[in-house]
Amino acid sequence: xxxxxxLLSLCLLTALLAACNGRSTAPSGDFSKQLxxxxxxxGFDIKGADGxxxxxxxxxxxxxxADSISTQLFIARGGEAAPEGFxxxxxxxxxxxxxxxxSTHIAMLDAIGEAGRVxxxxxxxxxxxxxxxxxxxxxxxIGYEGNINYELLLxxxxxxxxxxxxxxxxxxxxxxxxxxxxxMYVGDYLEESPLGKAEWIVALSELVGRRADGEEVFAGIxxxxxxxxxxxxxxxxxxxxxxxxTPYGDSWFMPSTRNYVARxxxxxxxxxxxxxxxxxxxxxxxxxxxxRLTSEADMWLNVGNAGSLDELKAxxxxxxxxxxxxxxxxxxNTLRTNAAGGNDYYESAVVHPDILLRDLVKIxxxxxxxxxxxxYKQLK
Numbered sequence: 030x031x032x033x034x035x036l037l038s039l040c041l042l043t044a045l046l047a048a049c050n051g052r053s054t055a056p057s058g059d060f061s062k063q064l065x066x067x068x069x070x071x072g073f074d075i076k077g078a079d080g081x082x083x084x085x086x087x088x089x090x091x092x093x094x095a096d097s098i099s100t101q102l103f104i105a106r107g108g109e110a111a112p113e114g115f116x117x118x119x120x121x122x123x124x125x126x127x128x129x130x131x132s133t134h135i136a137m138l139d140a141i142g143e144a145g146r147v148x149x150x151x152x153x154x155x156x157x158x159x160x161x162x163x164x165x166x167x168x169x170x171i172g173y174e175g176n177i178n179y180e181l182l183l184x185x186x187x188x189x190x191x192x193x194x195x196x197x198x199x200x201x202x203x204x205x206x207x208x209x210x211x212x213m214y215v216g217d218y219l220e221e222s223p224l225g226k227a228e229w230i231v232a233l234s235e236l237v238g239r240r241a242d243g244e245e246v247f248a249g250i251x252x253x254x255x256x257x258x259x260x261x262x263x264x265x266x267x268x269x270x271x272x273x274x275t276p277y278g279d280s281w282f283m284p285s286t287r288n289y290v291a292r293x294x295x296x297x298x299x300x301x302x303x304x305x306x307x308x309x310x311x312x313x314x315x316x317x318x319x320x321r322l323t324s325e326a327d328m329w330l331n332v333g334n335a336g337s338l339d340e341l342k343a344x345x346x347x348x349x350x351x352x353x354x355x356x357x358x359x360x361x362n363t364l365r366t367n368a369a370g371g372n373d374y375y376e377s378a379v380v381h382p383d384i385l386l387r388d389l390v391k392i393x394x395x396x397x398x399x400x401x402x403x404x405y406k407q408l409k
Contacts, residue, residue: 060083070217073216085117125146125188127146127147128169128185132376134191135160145160147161158376177201177204189212190210221285223254227379250383270302273303286301299389302322323348326351328358
């Protein structure tokens with residue numbers, strides 16, 4: 030009798046251990062509890078289920094032109110398994126080894142002190158992040174889409190690859206599925222709100238198991254941004270007319286009034302000069318119209334790779350007689366450019382819209398800001 034009891038106890042213990050090591054998870058429908066409801070971003074959400082440690086990150090319309098497309102990543106924690114029938118990507122536990130295809134993803138991880146988890150990048154020479162620069166000999170540069178070194182990628186043993194799509198799904202997606210390497214799209218660049226872009230910090234914080242820290246870091250950004258925005262509005266200062274960009278071929282692309290940069294200009298107390306484009310994509314104009322707009326502008330921003338007025342004149346000779354050029358009111362976002370041409374504006378500014386706003390306020394209304402420029406410089 031005693032032997033039977035012992036055998037029964039052993040069976041129960043074995044069953045318990047098996048359950049702990051492969052705990053079943055709630056049905057997919059139960060993962061409807063909002064763990065973080067984004068306030069500004071529209072491209073992601075994070076959900077969980079009562080009584081479970083695991084979470085699901087859903088990415089919505091992750092490339093231009095996407096319509097009702099979503100991808101999901103299940104982060105399995107505490108020995109929990111993915112729900113039956115789950116068709117998205119799955120990683121076991123928090124991501125420790127990350128390969129990223131965009132430097133902005135590095136900046137998001139760095140915002141919570143986790144850039145050290147990055148083991149692979151695309152185009153390491155153009156990356157400004159000091160953590161990556163300091164350990165570049167141990168970071169794999171896997172190349173660019175269309176020419177990826179998959180052998181190197183496999184050797185990095187990543188937990189996940191962070192992708193982005195432009196006009197469709199990444200060309201890497203099929204190969205990553207074939208190799209069994211999980212991936213997640215990061216669609217920050219599609220957000221039109223400066224604060225919406227920065228809010229993706231929280232999505233990447235969830236990926237590495239530090240959502241609370243990500244929330245705390247992000248919470249300070251809109252607070253600072255909106256405080257400065259209100260200061261500008263309260264000053265009732267005149268808004269300078271602002272021209273943007275330089276030609277690309279025979280066209281000059283002007284962003285929508287809903288665009289990220291146009292919104293920053295408005296919030297900083299400027300007036301974006303091209304108010305005809307109210308759509309959701311940039312609109313090409315011919316060089317004659319661009320010349321007219323530049324002639325009417327008080328300031329000219331984001332002038333390509335030009336590092337001086339002479340360089341700008343060489344690329345746009347006709348525009349040298351415009352009012353903003355002659356007055357020297359030409360500013361470029363190239364203050365933090367490295368020797369290889371990598372521009373930190375396209376890396377860390379995404380997670381620092383409050384600092385970017387401050388730079389623009391200092392350009393438009395210098396009496397309102399004392400701090401030095403971080404991303405912008407005036408061309409001489």
